[in-house]
Amino acid sequence: MDFIIKLVSCIISFCLVQFGDSIKVSKSIKLSENIIYDCVDIYKQPSLNHPLLQNHQIQMKPSFSIHKSKEQAKSKIYKNIINCPNGTVPILRNAKQYVAKSQYFAKKHFNPFTVESHGTHFAGVRLHHGPYYGILSWISVHDLNISGDQAPYAHIYVGRRFNNKDNVIQVGWMVNPSIFGDGQTWSYGFWKGANGESCYNTVCPGFIQVSKTNPLSEPIRQAPAEERNIALTIQKVFFFKILHLTYVNYKKPDILLGYWPGELFDLIDNGVDIMGVGGAVESSPSGRSPPMGNGHLPTQDDMESARVYTILYLDQPTAKTMKIVDKSYKLEKLLDSEKCYGLNRGKKMLFTFGGPGGNSCGI
Ligand SMILES: *[C@@H]1O[C@H](CO)[C@@H](O)[C@H](O)[C@H]1NC(C)=O
Ligand SMILES: *[C@@H]1O[C@H](CO)[C@@H](O)[C@H](O)[C@H]1NC(C)=O
Secondary structure, three states: OHHHHHHHHHHHOOOOOOOOOOOOEEEEEEEEOOEEEEEEEHHHOHHHHOHHHOOOOOOOOOOOOOOOOOOOOOOOOOOOOOOOOOOEEEEEOOOHHHHHHHHHHHHHOOOOOOOOOOOEEEEEEEEOOOOEOEEEEEEEOOOOOOOOOOEEEEEEEEEEEEOOEEEEEEEEEEOOHHHHOOOOOEEEEEEEOHHHOEEEOOOOOOOEEOOOOOOOOOEOOOOOHHHOEEEEEEEEEOOOOEEEEEEOOOOOOOEEEEEEEHHHOOOOOOOEOEEEEEEEEEOOOOOOEOOEOOOOOOOOOHHHOEEEEEEEEEOOOOOOOOEEOOOOOOOEEEEOOOOOOEEEEOOOOOEEEEEOOEOOOOO
């Protein structure tokens, strides 16, 4: 009887139907049949189950203001669809079938240190005169029609390599039906840390969600092309040894989404060696490569392809203001398949990128 009552109350309250699991869900927010966020106590979020985070104390502060330059793009953050009660944070419910798929994609995911990964193509820029302590960039967001075994994305990343080991954090947008269950464009985060562990979003423990309104991964809603941008910054917070992830909001206050605790990494304790911004794709096992960016090669008109408006960086651990990558900054260009994708200096934008993909983009 007791069991029945528990079961019924479990169904009513949408609890994570995993008996023995003690995660209490105070509210669930359903964006669609397959997209459900559970509002869980911030101090009991699943990420804290990570063995390296057993003694981790959640850091809500500091939230520092981010230098807004006039070069920045507009980015619209539509809000209040997800709004968890105070003291709780939204965690995307992971369907079991997507967990294995995301491990498969995590292994192939673009690695800025070994850029020859099989089936991965990329077009972007890299800053490699580290150490760096933070990066901020605005990237346009697009929808793409792809097959279920492909994944185009655009990202901002930071990383450090030492003794053939790498630590990497990447954030941006991605279309990946295998891990999200639909063909929408989602915001995403990816990390690779100590012991070679790597993971997307909150599919496995690691990322500490702090915002009660903006989960790390969510479908990015429609907006006029010039406003459909994602503006994110990753910054090292020295005092707390954490890597902050913040949504940069045009004019309005920025939103701290959360952070990756320093405990997850064994190389990023004093800045990173490289940082970068650009587009990437994972091809089908058959070899067919999906479109990148908005599917169009860069042209003379910045708005016809995907674009990166600007990049700001921190090269001093305690600097308060980010520096801007201007025309004189020597950026390293990364483009591995000129046949299928392109990379251009923009007129107003820092650069434009993307292309249609196809059957013969190389391995
Ligand atoms: C939640 O917290 C905010 C900010 O601290 C406060 O203004 C608001 O009243 C709180 N809401 C509830 C329901 O307690
Ligand atoms: C994707 O395909 C559908 C159906 O053919 C079409 O309506 C839509 O405009 C396409 N979207 C993009 C971004 O190409």
